[in-house]
Amino acid sequence: MSHTHVELRDAYADSVVLLEVSKAVAATPGVLDAQVAMGTPLNVEVLTGMGFEVPPCSPNTMVVALRVGSEEEVPAALAAVDAALAAGRRDSSGSSGSDGPSAVLPRTTGRALRRTGSTLALVSVPGEHATAEAVDALDAGADVLVFSDNVPVEQEVALKRLATERGRLVMGPDCGTAVVDGVGLGFANVVPPGDVALVAASGTGAQQLMCLLAAAGVGVGDVLGVGGRDLSEEVGGLSTLEALRRLDADPGVRRIVLVSKPPAPAVAARVEEHAAGLSTPVDLALLGPGRPDLTAVAESVVAALGGTAPTWPVRGTARPARGGHLRGLFVGGTLCDEAMIIAAGRLGPIRSNIPLSPELALGPDLQSDGHLMVDFGDDRLTQGRAHPMIDPTLRLEQLARFGADPATGVLLLDVVLGHAAEPDPAALLAPAIAAVDVPVVVACVGTTADPQGLDRQAEALAGAGAEVHLSNAAAARRAAELAGGAA
Amino acid sequence: MSTGPIVAAGADLFATAVESQGVPVERVDWRPPMEGTSADLATVLTDPLRADANRRAVEAVLGVQAVLVDVAPASEVLGLSKGEFLHAGPPIGWERTSGPLRGALMGAAALEGLVDDPEDAAALFEAGSVTWEPCHHRSAVGPMAGVVSPSMWMFVIEDAASGRRTYCSLNEGLGKVLRYGAYAPDVLDRLHWMAAVLGPVLRDAVRTTGPVDVTAILTQMLQMGDEAHNRNRAGTLMLLRDLSPAMVSGPHPSSDVAEALRFIGGNDHFFLNLAMPACKLALDAGRDVEGSTMVVAMARNGTDFGIQVSGTGDEWFTGPAQLADGLFLGSYGPDDANPDIGDSAITETAGIGGFAMATAPAIVRFVGGTVPDALATTRRMHEITLAENPRWSIPVLDFAGAPTGIDVTAVCRTGILPQINTGMAGRVAGVGQVGAGLVNPPAEIFPKALAALAARTRSRA
Structure with missing residues (x-):
């Protein structure tokens, strides 16, 4: 015998926090199954599949669904939910402006940038909401890295056109990896600093190159992610061109490697032509049949810098x-x-x-x-x-x-x-x-x-x-x- | 390439990963936008016109210097003729009018001699033999019911740079007054006296003194504990200071002048009717900028709450007016109150009133709050506004400028609704004021305005 309990809450937490909450609650003694999730259609489907009856709700509603041995165990399980949610809520003490009961935390990316005078924002909200935060960052005069995926491509194009007009860089959407001024953003490996820079329409492609170069003793400076679709026909390499322009103007950069998933051939040709006109040499790691793989590109970069590639471990x-x-x-x-x-x-x-x-x-x-x-x-x-x-x-x-x-x-x-x-x-x-x-x-x-x-x-x-x-x-x-x- | 802490919105994991490298992170307290707005938000926010349009709209608003140049009857300056009335809020038909608006219109009909007994006036409005339209449609604003009839005297406010003018009636005081829907004989007697004595005394004083800088008085009163919506005490006294020499030395009998001085000095809200048209004058300068998402008017008629937005012309986006939350006079209670009414939310639209609550700690209890609430309210309003007004600064917030220029997209993104300080009118025609408190617009009007902005953006693309 088991008892199910489903309740809706007017609250929000991101999916990563809720995954952790669900995991923590499910591990509570007496709890057979637990899922705490925002009421998106997909989550409701998952919950229904788990045998929970979910009342009509919106994606802005938090659904707490519990299966416990008996009804008496519900309060303890709910207490576990609250404790896990509280633990997931971040400590705001490091945030500026936290001066007592009248403090107001910044609710938008633009507001946070203006309050702090910062020039770089990292956006990882759900994809349908990411464009708003990213434009807000551009409005505040900042560059922005959009980790979020599932951003409609027409929004990506509009966003990058605005950025190009203003000389700002949009890294992403769906940009998993960047290193800016030595700080790893998103998924990034710890490598020695150096004068090779990467422009990456591929997060894990950039990580592979960073790690191979590090193993060969070659350091990497900035890694500017541009999002996996940047070299598609629709987007046309808008962020790639801005990233190349910046790195070419940086006297600390001796060599640039451009890495991408298989690009649209016409865009690849345009970017290749542009790269050939820069004063900094650009190595192309554009994946595709008949093109060198990432390891081969890493080896040629090492050779171009006068080194010898090691035997890869x-x-x-x-x-x-x-x-x-x-x-x-x-x-x-x-x-x-x-x-x-x-x-x-x-x-x-x-x-x-x-x-x-x-x-x-x-x-x-x-x-x-x-x-x-x-x-x-x-x-x-x-x-x-x-x-x-x-x-x-x-x-x-x-x-x-x-x-x-x-x-x-x-x-x-x-x-x-x-x-x-x-x-x-x-x-x-x-x-x-x-x-x-x-x-x-x-x-x-x-x-x-x-x-x-x-x-x-x-x-x-x-x-x-x-x-x-x-x-x-x-x-x-x-x-x-x-x-x-x-x- | 980057300065300051890295700002992070979304999954905390990425913020933590940056912090683990010893780099400071400023976190955004991000929450999903109002339901159903994400596609429209993306469209409007990526509108190539928007950023520049908002910058121009805000600069136009902040650039206006409002001065009081004249006091004159509405028949003269607004061209109102007998049987024409203005009222607060968006347009409304008689059958949907609230008690206080009905009461004020009925009282005004009696004031104009259309009927002997205000109770008989309802038939005129039902029959449609008289006309009424929003103050906002005639460059005017009116507090509470906001009813203006031809014989009422108006403040005339001017932007010297452009010659544009706005208008507002003279404030009657608190309690049983026409703007709260009361129309008893003493209410009408007071209005007759205001037209016969107060108006002419003020007209001659203003004409003798020369233009009175209302924007500058607003600057000073915000530093003296007024937020210029529910507290106007310092502003009223500064106006008296400016006008009383000319009043005393003017052509009017000393008994009239004394009564006028006593009336103004005894009515802490007298300056509200100058603050409101000054705010409207400024906001009107920001109208009709294609692509701008800035709110240029918030107004209520006791039934509907409406907003107008710079980028969507004169269209009203309306929803049900809400009941204020606050304190009640005497034995009145929540059941006696009418939903929100008046054009006075023009002050909040311009960045003062509820938006400047931090500067008016003396009245936070009157509207049911605490001092920390007041500070937090003003800070919160910065989250939904485009600019700070450098002229209107708030000492307790280290002289930060008043949060100015409500951005429809910011309201939809944050769900933070504009905070309005307001008086509460009785639900029944003829009752008058029953209390004061805090109120918000109905949330739904902001997604409506956003949808209209998105439609225009798409039609331009």
């Missing part, structure tokens, strides 16, 4: 090949793209939710009886939930599923370390890897200075039976080889 050895299909489960979209391009050249077509060509698209069930690679960071898989670099639940489920599938010949995973990522990804991933029999290859993107520690993470994963590479390209080649493709 590998830890552990994969279990022996057993025949079967390659299944790649990624949190980084660019890492997934790169792996697909490399593996497809050896294994043939690979189905994906971010396919290299449309006929290879996977259905929403993410099922295929052939080779397959899934990007769990894709917009469609992050609606109403946190990014897989923060919340690994979805990928772990699929890892167990594909690991148990006799048709799987090899599992290829990425693990991305650095600021803002999970504090210890190996803690959950290593046992999951140990629990399956198939060979597992991991691209672990990180540095020894990252909060999670590259060595500690790689060793834990290797100890669980994985073969751990720093180079994603090398990991993809190795996985393709284990799946029976030519080396």
Whole structure:
């Protein structure tokens, strides 16, 4: 027997806080199941699927849904909800203007910028609301990094046109990674400072380059993210051009690397032409069949600076090949793209939710009886939930599923370390890897200075039976080889 | 490339990750916008005209210097003829008028001699044989019911730079008065005296003294504990100081002058009727800027609360007027109060009144609050306004300028509603004032205005 309790509250907290709250409440003795979420259609669907009856509510309503052993346990569970919400509420003591009962916290990005005289804002509100905060930052004379995804492309274009008019930089939307003045924003690795700068229409692509260059002893200064769609036909590289202009004007920058997921060819050509006219040399890491992979670009940057690329580190050895299909489960979209391009050249077509060509698209069930690679960071898989670099639940489920599938010949995973990522990804991933029999290859993107520690993470994963590479390209080649493709 | 702390809005994880690198973070207390507004917000906020339009609208408002240049009957300066009336708020038909507006119109009809007994006037309005329209449509504003009839004397306020003028009737005092819907014989007697004695005395004093700088008096009174909506004591005394020499040395019998001085000195709200048209004069300068999201008028007729926005011309966006929350006179209680009424919210629209509550601690209890509430209110209004008025500064907030220029997009984004200080009229025609308190506009009018702005933006794209 169990008892369910559903209540609506006129309150708001972001999805990451609510995930933590739900997790904390679910771990309370006597609570069988708990979900605290904003009343978005998607969340209501999830709650209904969990067997809760949710009264009509709006996305601005907080839904508290509990399943407990008996009705008597409801008050204790609600107390746990309140305690977890209170813990999730941030301490405002560090905020300016907190001078007693009449203090008013800034409610908009523009107001906060004007109060503090700041010139950089970081926006990670839900995508449908991100444009308002970003424009507000531009109005206040600041640059803005928009971490939020699910921002309509026409809003991105309008936003970037305003920024271009005013000489401001919009990093994003869906910009996961940037380093500005040595500060990592969003997901960023800890690398030595240097005179190589990156312009990145790809967060994990930038992280891979930073980490490879760091391993080769080459430091990286600014990393200006521009959002994954910046080099699309619609957006036309507006932020890329502004970022290149700034870095070219910066005397501290000796070399620029432009990294992107497969761009629109016409835009790539325009940007390439523009880059050729700059006084600072620009290396292009524009992924695509026949183009150099990220590791190759890192090697040529090291060479151009007069160095020699090291042998990229590998830890552990994969279990022996057993025949079967390659299944790649990624949190980084660019890492997934790169792996697909490399593996497809050896294994043939690979189905994906971010396919290299449309006929290879996977259905929403993410099922295929052939080779397959899934990007769990894709917009469609992050609606109403946190990014897989923060919340690994979805990928772990699929890892167990594909690991148990006799048709799987090899599992290829990425693990991305650095600021803002999970504090210890190996803690959950290593046992999951140990629990399956198939060979597992991991691209672990990180540095020894990252909060999670590259060595500690790689060793834990290797100890669980994985073969751990720093180079994603090398990991993809190795996985393709284990799946029976030519080396 | 960046200075100051990094500002973070949204998931706290990213703010924490920046702080862990030893970099200070200023967090935005972000919450979702009013329901159903996110698409319109994105459209209006990315309108290429908006930022410059708002800058121009605000600068126009802040640039106006309002001076009192004359006092004259409405028939002369507004061209009102017998059977024409003005009233507060957005337009309204007789069948929907509230008790206090009805009472004031009926009293005014008797004042103009259209009927002998105000009670008989209802038939005139029902039959439509007289006309009534908003003060705002004739460059005027009126407190509470805001009823203006041809024989009433008006303050004439002018912007010397442009020659534009606005108008407001003379304040009758508190209690049983026409603007609160009372129309008893003593109410009408007072109005007759104001037209026969007070108006001419003031006219001659103003003409002799020369233009009185109302904007400058507002600057001073805000530093003397007035917020210029529910407290106008310092402003009233400064006006007396400026006009009394000319009143005393003018052509009128000393008994009339003494009565006029006693009347003005005994009515702490006398200056409200100068503050209001000065605010309207300033805000009218910000009208009709294509792309601007700034509110240029907030007004109530006791039934509807309406706003007009710079970028949408003369269109009114209306919703139900709310009941004020505050204190009641004598044995009156919440059931006796009429919903919010009056053009006096023009003061809040211009950044004073409830927006400048921090500067008027003496009346925070009168409107049911505490001093910290008052400070927080003014700070909160900065979250929804485009600018600070450097002329109107608030000492206790380290001389920060009054929060000026309500931005429709900021209201929709934050859900923070403009805070208005107000008097409360009795629900029944003829009763008069029953209390005073705090009130907000109905939230729905801001998404309505936003939708109209978005439609214009899309039609221009």
